[in-house]
Amino acid sequence: MALQCRCGQPVDAFGVPSCYTKMAPIVKLIFTTQVNELINNPSADLELSPANTKFPDIYRLVTPRLDDVSSERPEAITEEIGATKYYVRDAARTITATVGQLPTEWAQRIAELRCQANLGVFLVDANGTIWGRKVDTNTGVAGAALPVVPSSVDIQFAFPTYSSVQKHIISFQMPFVLADYEIIPLWNEPNVLNYSTPQPVGFRVFQQGSNWVVFLFSKYHAPNGTIVVPITGVTPLAAIEVRDSSGASVVASGNTDLGNGRYQLNNPLTTGTQYILDCTAVTTPPRSQFDWPSVRAPFRA
Protein backbone atom coordinates (compact mmCIF):
# COMPACT_ATOMS: atom_id res chain seq x y z
CA MET A 1 0.00 0.00 0.00
CA ALA A 2 1.17 3.50 -0.72
CA LEU A 3 2.29 5.23 2.41
CA GLN A 4 -0.38 7.43 3.93
CA CYS A 5 1.13 9.95 6.30
CA ARG A 6 -0.09 9.93 9.85
CA CYS A 7 0.57 12.13 12.79
CA GLY A 8 4.01 11.54 14.26
CA GLN A 9 5.07 9.32 11.38
CA PRO A 10 8.58 8.03 12.25
CA VAL A 11 11.37 7.61 9.72
CA ASP A 12 13.20 4.28 9.80
CA ALA A 13 16.97 4.16 9.55
CA PHE A 14 18.44 4.20 6.05
CA GLY A 15 20.87 1.32 6.59
CA VAL A 16 20.71 -1.57 4.14
CA PRO A 17 22.13 -5.10 4.42
CA SER A 18 25.42 -5.82 2.68
CA CYS A 19 24.02 -8.73 0.73
CA TYR A 20 20.67 -8.59 -0.94
CA THR A 21 19.04 -9.92 -4.09
CA LYS A 22 19.23 -7.67 -7.11
CA MET A 23 16.58 -7.87 -9.77
CA ALA A 24 17.78 -9.16 -13.14
CA PRO A 25 15.74 -8.55 -16.28
CA ILE A 26 12.35 -10.22 -16.03
CA VAL A 27 12.08 -13.15 -18.44
CA LYS A 28 8.90 -14.98 -17.43
CA LEU A 29 5.58 -14.19 -15.80
CA ILE A 30 3.59 -16.60 -13.67
CA PHE A 31 -0.06 -15.67 -13.38
CA THR A 32 -2.44 -16.87 -10.70
CA THR A 33 -6.01 -16.25 -9.67
CA GLN A 34 -5.07 -16.81 -6.01
CA VAL A 35 -3.99 -13.25 -5.44
CA ASN A 36 -4.86 -13.17 -1.75
CA GLU A 37 -3.02 -16.34 -0.74
CA LEU A 38 -0.05 -15.76 1.54
CA ILE A 39 3.31 -17.43 1.06
CA ASN A 40 5.12 -18.55 4.17
CA ASN A 41 7.03 -21.50 2.77
CA PRO A 42 8.14 -20.44 -0.74
CA SER A 43 9.72 -23.74 -1.81
CA ALA A 44 6.42 -25.57 -1.27
CA ASP A 45 3.97 -22.75 -1.90
CA LEU A 46 5.52 -21.86 -5.26
CA GLU A 47 5.93 -25.40 -6.52
CA LEU A 48 4.80 -25.65 -10.15
CA SER A 49 2.52 -28.64 -9.72
CA PRO A 50 -1.22 -29.33 -9.88
CA ALA A 51 -0.78 -30.76 -6.38
CA ASN A 52 0.08 -27.28 -5.07
CA THR A 53 -2.96 -26.55 -2.90
CA LYS A 54 -2.13 -22.90 -2.30
CA PHE A 55 -1.57 -21.91 -5.93
CA PRO A 56 -3.15 -24.78 -7.90
CA ASP A 57 -3.05 -22.88 -11.18
CA ILE A 58 0.53 -21.60 -11.41
CA TYR A 59 1.82 -24.84 -12.99
CA ARG A 60 -0.12 -24.00 -16.17
CA LEU A 61 0.12 -20.20 -16.23
CA VAL A 62 3.86 -19.80 -16.75
CA THR A 63 4.64 -17.83 -19.90
CA PRO A 64 7.32 -18.92 -22.32
CA ARG A 65 10.54 -16.95 -22.07
CA LEU A 66 9.75 -13.31 -22.78
CA ASP A 67 12.06 -11.30 -24.98
CA ASP A 68 11.63 -7.90 -23.49
CA VAL A 69 9.88 -6.92 -20.28
CA SER A 70 9.67 -3.34 -19.18
CA SER A 71 7.71 -1.60 -16.51
CA GLU A 72 6.85 2.02 -16.01
CA ARG A 73 5.20 3.95 -13.31
CA PRO A 74 4.33 7.54 -14.16
CA GLU A 75 4.97 10.24 -11.62
CA ALA A 76 2.60 10.38 -8.68
CA ILE A 77 -0.62 12.30 -9.06
CA THR A 78 -0.31 15.61 -7.25
CA GLU A 79 -2.32 18.74 -6.84
CA GLU A 80 -0.93 22.21 -6.59
CA ILE A 81 -2.70 24.62 -4.33
CA GLY A 82 -1.14 28.01 -4.55
CA ALA A 83 2.59 27.36 -4.70
CA THR A 84 2.43 24.15 -2.72
CA LYS A 85 2.33 20.69 -4.24
CA TYR A 86 0.30 18.02 -2.48
CA TYR A 87 0.72 14.30 -3.12
CA VAL A 88 -2.63 12.70 -3.97
CA ARG A 89 -1.81 9.13 -4.93
CA ASP A 90 0.69 7.01 -6.80
CA ALA A 91 0.15 6.35 -10.47
CA ALA A 92 -0.50 2.76 -11.52
CA ARG A 93 2.47 0.67 -12.66
CA THR A 94 2.23 -0.87 -16.11
CA ILE A 95 4.13 -3.97 -17.19
CA THR A 96 4.71 -4.52 -20.89
CA ALA A 97 6.23 -7.71 -22.25
CA THR A 98 7.15 -8.68 -25.78
CA VAL A 99 7.50 -12.28 -26.84
CA GLY A 100 8.42 -13.38 -30.33
CA GLN A 101 7.70 -16.44 -32.42
CA LEU A 102 4.67 -17.86 -30.62
CA PRO A 103 1.53 -19.23 -32.30
CA THR A 104 -1.19 -16.67 -32.85
CA GLU A 105 -3.60 -18.78 -30.77
CA TRP A 106 -1.48 -18.14 -27.69
CA ALA A 107 -2.99 -14.67 -27.41
CA GLN A 108 -6.30 -16.26 -26.41
CA ARG A 109 -4.71 -17.68 -23.26
CA ILE A 110 -3.63 -14.20 -22.17
CA ALA A 111 -6.93 -12.60 -23.17
CA GLU A 112 -8.74 -15.11 -20.94
CA LEU A 113 -6.96 -13.62 -17.94
CA ARG A 114 -9.04 -10.46 -18.45
CA CYS A 115 -12.17 -12.38 -17.50
CA GLN A 116 -10.93 -13.36 -14.04
CA ALA A 117 -12.31 -11.70 -10.94
CA ASN A 118 -8.94 -11.85 -9.21
CA LEU A 119 -5.58 -11.93 -10.87
CA GLY A 120 -2.01 -11.84 -9.63
CA VAL A 121 1.41 -12.33 -11.11
CA PHE A 122 4.86 -13.46 -10.05
CA LEU A 123 7.84 -12.11 -11.97
CA VAL A 124 10.73 -14.44 -12.79
CA ASP A 125 14.06 -12.82 -13.54
CA ALA A 126 17.03 -14.11 -15.54
CA ASN A 127 18.63 -15.55 -12.41
CA GLY A 128 15.53 -17.63 -11.68
CA THR A 129 14.46 -15.42 -8.79
CA ILE A 130 10.70 -15.22 -8.32
CA TRP A 131 9.46 -11.77 -7.33
CA GLY A 132 6.19 -11.07 -5.59
CA ARG A 133 4.61 -8.85 -2.98
CA LYS A 134 5.58 -8.28 0.62
CA VAL A 135 2.57 -8.41 2.92
CA ASP A 136 2.51 -7.29 6.54
CA THR A 137 0.59 -9.72 8.73
CA ASN A 138 -0.37 -9.74 12.37
CA THR A 139 2.44 -12.14 13.11
CA GLY A 140 5.14 -10.81 10.82
CA VAL A 141 5.65 -10.64 7.09
CA ALA A 142 4.55 -12.98 4.28
CA GLY A 143 4.76 -13.10 0.51
CA ALA A 144 1.97 -13.00 -2.06
CA ALA A 145 1.42 -12.52 -5.75
CA LEU A 146 1.58 -9.01 -7.18
CA PRO A 147 -1.98 -7.90 -7.83
CA VAL A 148 -3.04 -7.23 -11.42
CA VAL A 149 -6.06 -5.23 -12.57
CA PRO A 150 -7.74 -7.92 -14.73
CA SER A 151 -9.57 -5.44 -16.92
CA SER A 152 -6.26 -3.91 -17.97
CA VAL A 153 -4.86 -7.10 -19.50
CA ASP A 154 -4.23 -6.62 -23.19
CA ILE A 155 -2.39 -8.56 -25.84
CA GLN A 156 -1.60 -7.54 -29.39
CA PHE A 157 -0.22 -9.63 -32.20
CA ALA A 158 2.33 -7.77 -34.30
CA PHE A 159 2.71 -8.93 -37.87
CA PRO A 160 6.21 -9.68 -39.08
CA THR A 161 7.85 -7.22 -41.40
CA TYR A 162 10.90 -7.52 -43.62
CA SER A 163 13.02 -6.67 -40.63
CA SER A 164 11.08 -8.11 -37.69
CA VAL A 165 9.53 -11.39 -36.59
CA GLN A 166 5.97 -12.05 -35.50
CA LYS A 167 5.46 -11.18 -31.85
CA HIS A 168 2.94 -10.65 -29.11
CA ILE A 169 2.93 -7.60 -26.89
CA ILE A 170 1.31 -8.11 -23.50
CA SER A 171 0.48 -5.30 -21.13
CA PHE A 172 -1.34 -4.99 -17.86
CA GLN A 173 -1.58 -2.64 -14.91
CA MET A 174 -1.11 -3.13 -11.23
CA PRO A 175 -3.39 -1.31 -8.80
CA PHE A 176 -2.14 2.15 -7.91
CA VAL A 177 -2.11 1.19 -4.23
CA LEU A 178 0.74 -1.25 -4.84
CA ALA A 179 3.87 0.57 -3.77
CA ASP A 180 7.20 -0.15 -5.43
CA TYR A 181 8.76 -1.15 -2.14
CA GLU A 182 6.31 -4.00 -1.79
CA ILE A 183 7.96 -5.85 -4.67
CA ILE A 184 10.38 -8.34 -3.11
CA PRO A 185 12.16 -11.58 -4.07
CA LEU A 186 10.28 -14.58 -2.71
CA TRP A 187 12.35 -17.51 -3.86
CA ASN A 188 15.17 -18.49 -6.16
CA GLU A 189 14.49 -21.50 -8.35
CA PRO A 190 16.53 -21.54 -11.60
CA ASN A 191 14.57 -24.61 -12.78
CA VAL A 192 11.63 -22.30 -13.41
CA LEU A 193 13.59 -20.96 -16.39
CA ASN A 194 13.52 -24.42 -17.99
CA TYR A 195 9.93 -25.19 -17.00
CA SER A 196 7.62 -26.31 -19.78
CA THR A 197 3.92 -25.57 -19.34
CA PRO A 198 1.34 -28.19 -20.43
CA GLN A 199 -0.87 -27.37 -23.40
CA PRO A 200 -4.58 -26.68 -23.01
CA VAL A 201 -7.10 -29.30 -24.09
CA GLY A 202 -10.10 -28.50 -26.28
CA PHE A 203 -13.20 -30.69 -26.32
CA ARG A 204 -16.55 -31.23 -27.99
CA VAL A 205 -19.31 -33.62 -26.93
CA PHE A 206 -21.74 -34.59 -29.65
CA GLN A 207 -24.07 -37.29 -30.86
CA GLN A 208 -22.86 -39.49 -33.69
CA GLY A 209 -25.58 -41.88 -34.84
CA SER A 210 -26.94 -43.45 -31.70
CA ASN A 211 -23.75 -42.92 -29.73
CA TRP A 212 -22.38 -39.95 -27.82
CA VAL A 213 -18.79 -39.06 -28.51
CA VAL A 214 -16.21 -36.91 -26.73
CA PHE A 215 -13.68 -35.33 -29.09
CA LEU A 216 -10.44 -34.19 -27.44
CA PHE A 217 -8.02 -31.96 -29.32
CA SER A 218 -5.11 -29.60 -28.88
CA LYS A 219 -5.97 -25.91 -28.87
CA TYR A 220 -3.11 -25.26 -31.28
CA HIS A 221 -2.84 -25.97 -34.97
CA ALA A 222 0.02 -28.03 -36.38
CA PRO A 223 2.17 -27.36 -39.42
CA ASN A 224 1.21 -28.71 -42.83
CA GLY A 225 -2.34 -27.44 -42.70
CA THR A 226 -3.51 -29.53 -39.75
CA ILE A 227 -6.01 -27.19 -38.17
CA VAL A 228 -7.39 -29.57 -35.57
CA VAL A 229 -4.86 -31.81 -33.87
CA PRO A 230 -6.71 -34.67 -32.14
CA ILE A 231 -5.41 -36.04 -28.86
CA THR A 232 -5.12 -39.74 -29.51
CA GLY A 233 -4.49 -42.67 -27.19
CA VAL A 234 -6.06 -41.13 -24.12
CA THR A 235 -6.09 -43.56 -21.19
CA PRO A 236 -7.66 -44.69 -19.01
CA LEU A 237 -10.83 -44.40 -21.08
CA ALA A 238 -12.97 -44.48 -17.96
CA ALA A 239 -11.27 -41.25 -16.87
CA ILE A 240 -13.22 -39.42 -19.58
CA GLU A 241 -16.22 -38.77 -17.38
CA VAL A 242 -19.44 -36.90 -18.01
CA ARG A 243 -20.98 -35.83 -14.72
CA ASP A 244 -24.30 -34.25 -13.88
CA SER A 245 -24.42 -30.47 -13.57
CA SER A 246 -23.61 -30.61 -9.87
CA GLY A 247 -20.57 -32.75 -10.56
CA ALA A 248 -21.68 -35.24 -7.93
CA SER A 249 -22.40 -38.32 -10.01
CA VAL A 250 -20.96 -39.84 -13.17
CA VAL A 251 -23.57 -40.07 -15.94
CA ALA A 252 -21.36 -41.59 -18.62
CA SER A 253 -17.73 -42.38 -19.22
CA GLY A 254 -15.52 -43.34 -22.14
CA ASN A 255 -15.49 -46.99 -23.10
CA THR A 256 -14.30 -47.15 -26.72
CA ASP A 257 -11.46 -45.39 -28.47
CA LEU A 258 -12.84 -44.59 -31.93
CA GLY A 259 -9.48 -43.21 -33.04
CA ASN A 260 -8.57 -39.71 -34.19
CA GLY A 261 -9.21 -38.22 -30.75
CA ARG A 262 -12.80 -39.46 -30.54
CA TYR A 263 -13.98 -41.47 -27.55
CA GLN A 264 -17.37 -43.13 -27.32
CA LEU A 265 -19.35 -42.85 -24.10
CA ASN A 266 -20.99 -45.87 -22.49
CA ASN A 267 -24.31 -44.11 -21.75
CA PRO A 268 -26.46 -41.71 -23.77
CA LEU A 269 -26.81 -38.06 -22.79
CA THR A 270 -29.98 -35.97 -22.94
CA THR A 271 -29.89 -33.24 -25.54
CA GLY A 272 -30.15 -29.77 -24.02
CA THR A 273 -29.07 -30.86 -20.57
CA GLN A 274 -26.17 -29.28 -18.72
CA TYR A 275 -23.29 -31.63 -17.81
CA ILE A 276 -19.69 -31.41 -16.68
CA LEU A 277 -16.89 -33.07 -18.63
CA ASP A 278 -14.25 -34.27 -16.19
CA CYS A 279 -10.94 -35.58 -17.54
CA THR A 280 -8.85 -34.74 -14.48
CA ALA A 281 -7.89 -38.39 -13.94
CA VAL A 282 -6.47 -38.95 -17.44
CA THR A 283 -2.87 -40.11 -17.22
CA THR A 284 -1.92 -40.61 -20.90
CA PRO A 285 -0.82 -38.45 -22.70
CA PRO A 286 0.90 -37.26 -19.53
CA ARG A 287 -0.02 -34.15 -17.61
CA SER A 288 3.29 -32.62 -18.52
CA GLN A 289 2.09 -32.51 -22.13
CA PHE A 290 -1.62 -31.74 -21.77
CA ASP A 291 -3.36 -29.90 -18.96
CA TRP A 292 -5.74 -32.65 -17.84
CA PRO A 293 -6.13 -31.35 -14.26
CA SER A 294 -8.05 -28.34 -15.57
CA VAL A 295 -10.36 -30.26 -17.90
CA ARG A 296 -13.41 -30.09 -15.70
CA ALA A 297 -15.78 -27.85 -17.60
CA PRO A 298 -19.54 -27.47 -18.04
CA PHE A 299 -21.20 -28.05 -21.40
CA ARG A 300 -24.69 -28.42 -22.80
CA ALA A 301 -25.37 -31.64 -24.69
Added chain:
Amino acid sequence: MVTELVKRIRGLRIRHDTEHISGNIYATCPHWWAWWIPNTLPVWNFYDDEGNIHSCSITYGTEPTIITSSGNIIGGIWFGAPDVYLVHGQALDNKTKNAERPTLFVLYEHRVDAEQLTYPTGTTSALLIIPQSAKWSAELSSSMHRGMMSAIQDIMKRAFVDIIDATWVPTYNSNLAGTGQGLPGEANSLVMTLRWRSYS
Protein backbone atom coordinates in the same frame (compact mmCIF):
# COMPACT_ATOMS: atom_id res chain seq x y z
CA MET B 1 32.36 -13.81 -15.94
CA VAL B 2 32.86 -16.36 -18.68
CA THR B 3 32.13 -19.26 -16.36
CA GLU B 4 28.68 -17.78 -15.85
CA LEU B 5 28.12 -17.91 -19.60
CA VAL B 6 29.17 -21.56 -19.76
CA LYS B 7 27.11 -22.43 -16.70
CA ARG B 8 24.01 -20.90 -18.24
CA ILE B 9 24.38 -22.84 -21.46
CA ARG B 10 25.10 -26.08 -19.62
CA GLY B 11 22.06 -25.54 -17.40
CA LEU B 12 19.59 -25.40 -20.27
CA ARG B 13 16.90 -28.05 -20.56
CA ILE B 14 14.77 -27.90 -23.68
CA ARG B 15 11.56 -29.84 -24.22
CA HIS B 16 10.16 -30.91 -27.56
CA ASP B 17 6.78 -32.53 -28.08
CA THR B 18 6.82 -35.90 -29.77
CA GLU B 19 4.22 -37.39 -32.02
CA HIS B 20 3.82 -41.14 -31.84
CA ILE B 21 4.01 -42.82 -35.24
CA SER B 22 4.12 -46.53 -34.45
CA GLY B 23 5.89 -48.88 -32.07
CA ASN B 24 8.76 -46.95 -30.58
CA ILE B 25 8.98 -44.53 -33.49
CA TYR B 26 8.23 -40.85 -32.93
CA ALA B 27 8.40 -37.60 -34.84
CA THR B 28 9.65 -34.36 -33.35
CA CYS B 29 11.03 -31.00 -34.41
CA PRO B 30 14.78 -31.19 -35.04
CA HIS B 31 17.29 -29.32 -32.91
CA TRP B 32 21.07 -29.08 -32.86
CA TRP B 33 21.51 -32.84 -32.69
CA ALA B 34 19.79 -33.31 -36.06
CA TRP B 35 21.44 -30.61 -38.19
CA TRP B 36 24.56 -32.51 -39.25
CA ILE B 37 25.41 -35.87 -40.80
CA PRO B 38 27.54 -38.16 -38.67
CA ASN B 39 29.81 -40.80 -40.10
CA THR B 40 28.95 -43.44 -37.52
CA LEU B 41 25.50 -42.94 -36.11
CA PRO B 42 25.61 -41.93 -32.46
CA VAL B 43 23.09 -42.99 -29.83
CA TRP B 44 21.27 -40.05 -28.26
CA ASN B 45 19.96 -40.27 -24.73
CA PHE B 46 16.76 -38.30 -24.30
CA TYR B 47 14.71 -38.00 -21.15
CA ASP B 48 10.93 -38.11 -21.44
CA ASP B 49 8.40 -36.20 -19.35
CA GLU B 50 8.48 -38.85 -16.62
CA GLY B 51 12.25 -38.69 -16.34
CA ASN B 52 12.83 -42.04 -18.10
CA ILE B 53 15.96 -42.11 -20.22
CA HIS B 54 15.76 -43.53 -23.73
CA SER B 55 18.53 -44.52 -26.13
CA CYS B 56 17.49 -43.15 -29.49
CA SER B 57 18.61 -43.15 -33.08
CA ILE B 58 17.40 -40.28 -35.21
CA THR B 59 17.22 -39.06 -38.77
CA TYR B 60 19.52 -36.21 -39.74
CA GLY B 61 18.81 -33.08 -41.70
CA THR B 62 15.11 -33.84 -41.93
CA GLU B 63 12.14 -31.90 -40.67
CA PRO B 64 10.55 -33.45 -38.66
CA THR B 65 13.18 -35.73 -37.18
CA ILE B 66 12.13 -39.35 -36.81
CA ILE B 67 13.24 -40.92 -33.54
CA THR B 68 13.54 -44.64 -32.97
CA SER B 69 13.59 -45.09 -29.24
CA SER B 70 14.58 -47.93 -26.97
CA GLY B 71 11.29 -47.56 -25.14
CA ASN B 72 7.99 -45.82 -24.92
CA ILE B 73 8.54 -42.06 -24.81
CA ILE B 74 6.01 -40.51 -22.45
CA GLY B 75 5.08 -36.98 -23.50
CA GLY B 76 8.04 -35.11 -24.93
CA ILE B 77 11.81 -35.36 -24.99
CA TRP B 78 14.16 -33.27 -22.90
CA PHE B 79 17.70 -32.41 -23.91
CA GLY B 80 20.40 -29.89 -23.20
CA ALA B 81 22.74 -27.80 -25.31
CA PRO B 82 25.75 -29.38 -27.03
CA ASP B 83 28.70 -30.15 -24.77
CA VAL B 84 30.36 -26.88 -23.84
CA TYR B 85 34.05 -26.50 -23.10
CA LEU B 86 35.80 -23.41 -21.85
CA VAL B 87 39.23 -23.36 -23.47
CA HIS B 88 42.23 -21.14 -23.83
CA GLY B 89 42.66 -19.92 -27.38
CA GLN B 90 46.07 -21.55 -27.69
CA ALA B 91 44.60 -24.92 -26.72
CA LEU B 92 41.76 -24.75 -29.21
CA ASP B 93 43.45 -26.77 -31.91
CA ASN B 94 44.19 -29.61 -29.52
CA LYS B 95 40.84 -29.51 -27.76
CA THR B 96 38.67 -29.53 -30.83
CA LYS B 97 40.19 -32.68 -32.27
CA ASN B 98 38.09 -34.85 -30.02
CA ALA B 99 34.79 -33.30 -30.97
CA GLU B 100 32.76 -36.35 -31.91
CA ARG B 101 29.45 -34.54 -32.04
CA PRO B 102 28.60 -30.89 -32.48
CA THR B 103 30.51 -29.32 -29.60
CA LEU B 104 30.75 -25.74 -28.45
CA PHE B 105 34.13 -24.32 -27.50
CA VAL B 106 34.04 -21.01 -25.68
CA LEU B 107 37.27 -19.04 -25.57
CA TYR B 108 38.40 -18.11 -22.11
CA GLU B 109 39.97 -14.89 -23.46
CA HIS B 110 37.11 -12.47 -23.10
CA ARG B 111 36.53 -8.78 -22.76
CA VAL B 112 34.46 -7.24 -20.01
CA ASP B 113 32.84 -3.85 -19.90
CA ALA B 114 31.71 -2.58 -16.54
CA GLU B 115 30.09 0.77 -16.10
CA GLN B 116 28.13 2.39 -13.36
CA LEU B 117 24.46 1.51 -13.45
CA THR B 118 24.85 -1.24 -16.04
CA TYR B 119 25.36 -4.95 -15.76
CA PRO B 120 28.94 -6.09 -16.45
CA THR B 121 29.00 -7.19 -20.08
CA GLY B 122 31.30 -9.89 -21.44
CA THR B 123 32.27 -10.52 -25.03
CA THR B 124 34.12 -13.54 -26.33
CA SER B 125 34.40 -15.86 -29.29
CA ALA B 126 32.96 -19.34 -29.44
CA LEU B 127 33.23 -22.09 -32.02
CA LEU B 128 30.65 -24.71 -32.69
CA ILE B 129 32.65 -27.58 -34.19
CA ILE B 130 30.63 -29.98 -36.29
CA PRO B 131 32.59 -33.05 -37.34
CA GLN B 132 31.84 -33.76 -40.94
CA SER B 133 31.71 -37.17 -42.53
CA ALA B 134 32.19 -36.08 -46.13
CA LYS B 135 32.26 -33.00 -48.25
CA TRP B 136 28.78 -31.56 -48.30
CA SER B 137 27.32 -30.07 -51.41
CA ALA B 138 26.69 -26.33 -51.21
CA GLU B 139 22.97 -27.01 -51.12
CA LEU B 140 23.24 -29.51 -48.26
CA SER B 141 25.61 -27.22 -46.37
CA SER B 142 23.20 -24.37 -46.76
CA SER B 143 20.25 -26.34 -45.43
CA MET B 144 22.27 -27.73 -42.50
CA HIS B 145 23.61 -24.29 -41.67
CA ARG B 146 20.15 -22.80 -41.65
CA GLY B 147 18.87 -25.46 -39.22
CA MET B 148 21.92 -25.34 -36.97
CA MET B 149 21.92 -21.55 -36.88
CA SER B 150 18.30 -21.58 -35.82
CA ALA B 151 19.06 -24.17 -33.12
CA ILE B 152 22.02 -22.21 -31.77
CA GLN B 153 19.98 -19.03 -31.82
CA ASP B 154 17.35 -20.79 -29.71
CA ILE B 155 19.99 -22.02 -27.26
CA MET B 156 21.62 -18.63 -26.90
CA LYS B 157 18.28 -16.92 -26.50
CA ARG B 158 17.37 -19.25 -23.68
CA ALA B 159 20.75 -18.63 -22.05
CA PHE B 160 20.32 -14.84 -22.37
CA VAL B 161 23.28 -14.56 -24.69
CA ASP B 162 23.42 -12.33 -27.77
CA ILE B 163 25.08 -13.59 -30.93
CA ILE B 164 26.82 -10.48 -32.24
CA ASP B 165 27.93 -12.17 -35.42
CA ALA B 166 28.38 -15.67 -36.73
CA THR B 167 30.32 -17.04 -39.65
CA TRP B 168 30.36 -20.50 -41.14
CA VAL B 169 33.92 -21.64 -41.73
CA PRO B 170 34.71 -24.95 -43.36
CA THR B 171 37.83 -25.99 -41.48
CA TYR B 172 40.56 -28.47 -41.96
CA ASN B 173 42.09 -29.47 -38.68
CA SER B 174 45.03 -31.76 -39.05
CA ASN B 175 44.50 -32.88 -35.49
CA LEU B 176 40.86 -33.80 -35.98
CA ALA B 177 41.76 -37.45 -35.87
CA GLY B 178 40.05 -38.78 -32.80
CA THR B 179 36.54 -38.37 -34.04
CA GLY B 180 34.11 -41.19 -33.76
CA GLN B 181 31.36 -39.66 -35.80
CA GLY B 182 33.26 -37.45 -38.22
CA LEU B 183 36.21 -38.15 -40.47
CA PRO B 184 39.79 -37.01 -39.86
CA GLY B 185 40.40 -33.51 -40.96
CA GLU B 186 36.86 -32.53 -41.77
CA ALA B 187 34.82 -30.11 -39.76
CA ASN B 188 32.36 -27.34 -40.14
CA SER B 189 32.72 -24.49 -37.70
CA LEU B 190 30.31 -21.82 -36.70
CA VAL B 191 32.50 -19.06 -35.38
CA MET B 192 30.54 -16.68 -33.20
CA THR B 193 31.07 -13.57 -31.18
CA LEU B 194 28.96 -13.81 -28.06
CA ARG B 195 27.89 -11.11 -25.67
CA TRP B 196 26.32 -11.71 -22.31
CA ARG B 197 25.66 -9.87 -19.11
CA SER B 198 26.25 -10.87 -15.55
CA TYR B 199 23.11 -10.36 -13.52
CA SER B 200 24.44 -11.44 -10.14
